[in-house]
Amino acid sequence: MGNQDIVQKLWRLCDVLRDDGITYQQYVTELTYILFLKMMKEQNTEEVIPEGYRWDNLVEKEGLELKTFYQRLLLELGNSDNAWLNQVYSDASTSITEPKNLEKIIKSISELDWYNAKEEGLGNLYEGLLEKNASEKKSGAGQYFTPRVLIDVMVELMDPKPGERCNDPAAGTFGFMIAADQYLKEKTDDYFDLDPQMVEFQKRQAFTGMELVKDTHRLALMNALLHNIEGRLEHGDSLSGTGKWIKNMDVILTNPPFGTKKGGEQATRDDLTFVTSNKQLNFLQLIYNALKDDGNARAAVILPDNVLFEGGIGAQIRNDLMNKCNLHTILRLPTGIFYAQGVKTNVLFFTREKTDQDNTKDVWVYDMRTNMESFGKRNALKKKHFENFINAYHAEDRSEVENERWNNFTREDIAKKDDSLDIGLIADESFSVYENLPEPVESAEEAIDKLQQAMDLLNEVVDELKAVEGDEVVKK
Structure with missing residues (x-):
């Protein structure tokens, strides 16, 4: 039994909880509490869990005694002195009311093929579960789960190096940082090519993030722990004063949440130059200002179309971005690959330079949206769909790339459009009926x-x- 089979079995257990009125999101959180105990046992790392509250203590109980013990276990682990344990179980409570349902879930988990799960990687198993949750429309989890293929492409193009500090200020389930860690492990023979000091840096300092939603932060912690990452992963709002620690980063990879602050409230950071209630514009400011100004620090960030053309403060922020950074590439993404079907998104790629003026000379735009096939469950977005873009991105002379989707705009051209970056879309063939x-x-x-x-x-x-x-x- 491979990880995909285990994910399917775990997911089918959700049917057990329907009578308890438990949502998909609650189910994944509930699974996280239980899986954490089982995975600690499988990894021989149970010493972080107080004696008497470990996996074997859980499986030996039944019925009402099990439910009572489980509630006490959640409370005990939530008050643990161990920082990671405390965060995973902070304010934890169970949504399961029927003891028989709790018992069925624990026994089903116990009976899974954990030998093969360990062979394939417990972290990969957990990520598979998160991906399954995101693919279920009823779960609402798609709001924070970026397609893995897009994450991998962004990581590959940013090309993080050992010793660099990577961050995601809107961490979600920590997918970008997990992918960056995996990318570096593949480049360094699972870090065996690095000296012990560098290995320790990669484990404890290289990958950091911040997540606002408490339950999502809990999933991110579990995901990081199962991938042997112990970097700073805070629960809080990056756009508030508690996010000021995010600075001097070498690489930022992120997909910030869409929308505005509730009630039009402004970001509470006092170090953002431009004041707006638009979350994405605030995140954009946060990101380019959090990069080291050494000419090497870089970012890839997913943003909706409105960030490209919004006037007023939006135009000022884009101008500031193009002054401080070299905004060298924009990828116009297909619609419907995540978020609501009609939401249009882009990836902005930029490098923070050593000075704060006139660093963007021209911007290359790749249109992966117009005249593209429709993506969804039946037609999944795959690496092959990005191949032409990746080739254009890496071209030694970008001007020699022969592809109608690949176009260049000078800083002067953009300035004439009031710094609008809503550019580069090719002619839509669906309007060909009007050609005559x-x-x-x-x-x-x-x-x-x-x-x-x-x-x-x-x-x-x-x-x-x-x-x-x-x-x-x-x-x-």
Whole structure:
């Protein structure tokens, strides 16, 4: 039994909890509490868990005794002195009311093929569970789960190096940092090519993040722990003062949440130059200001279309970005790959330079949206869909790339459009039915003729009405 089979079995257990009125999101959180204990046992790392509250203590109990013990266990681990344990179980409570349902879940987990799960990696198993949760529309989890293929492409293009500090200020389930860690492990023979000091840095300092939603932060902690990452992973709002520690980063990879602060509230960071209630514009400011100004620090960030064209403060922020950074590439993403079907998104790639003026000379834009096939469950987004873009991105001379989707815009061109970056989309073939329309002048002349005919007709009607009124006056 492989990890995918285990994920399916774990997911089917959700049916057990329907009578308890438990949602998909609650189920994944509940699974996290229980899986943590089992995975600690499988990894021989149970010493972090107080004696008497470990996996074997859980499986030996049944019925009401099990439920009572489980509730006490959650409370005990939530008050643990161990920082990671405390965060995973902080304010934890169970949504399961029926002891028999809790018992069934624990026994089912116990009976899974954990030998093969360990062979494939417990972290990969957990990520598979998170991905399954995100793919279920009813779960609402898609709001924070970026498609893995997109994450992998962004990581590959950012090309993190050993010793670099990587961060995601809107961490979600920590997918970007997990992928960056995996990317480096593949480059360094699972870190065996590195000296012990560097290995310790990669484990404890290289990958950090911050997540606002408490339950999502809990999932992120579990994900990091199972991938042997112990970097700083805070629960809180990156756009508040508690996020000021995010600075001097070498690489930032992120997909910030969409929307505005509740009630139009402004970000409470006092180090953002431009004040707005637009979350994405605030995150964009946070990101380019959090990069080291050494000419090497870089970011790839997913942002909606409105960030590209919003006027006023939006234009000022884009101007500031292009001054401080070299915004060298924009990828216009297909619609419907995550979030709501109609939401249009982009990936901005930029490097923070050593000075704060005139660093963007031109911007290359790749249109992966127009005339693209529709993506979804039946037609999953795959690495092959990004191949032409990746080749263009890496081209030694970008101007020699022959691809209609790949276009260049100078800083002067952009300035003429009030610093709008809503550029680079090619002609949409779905409008080809209009290709045989007459020239604009001919269309205008034809419209005038029709309007004149309508006016003549109305004048005739008015004349006839006047004539009728005149006849009635004569008769009187």
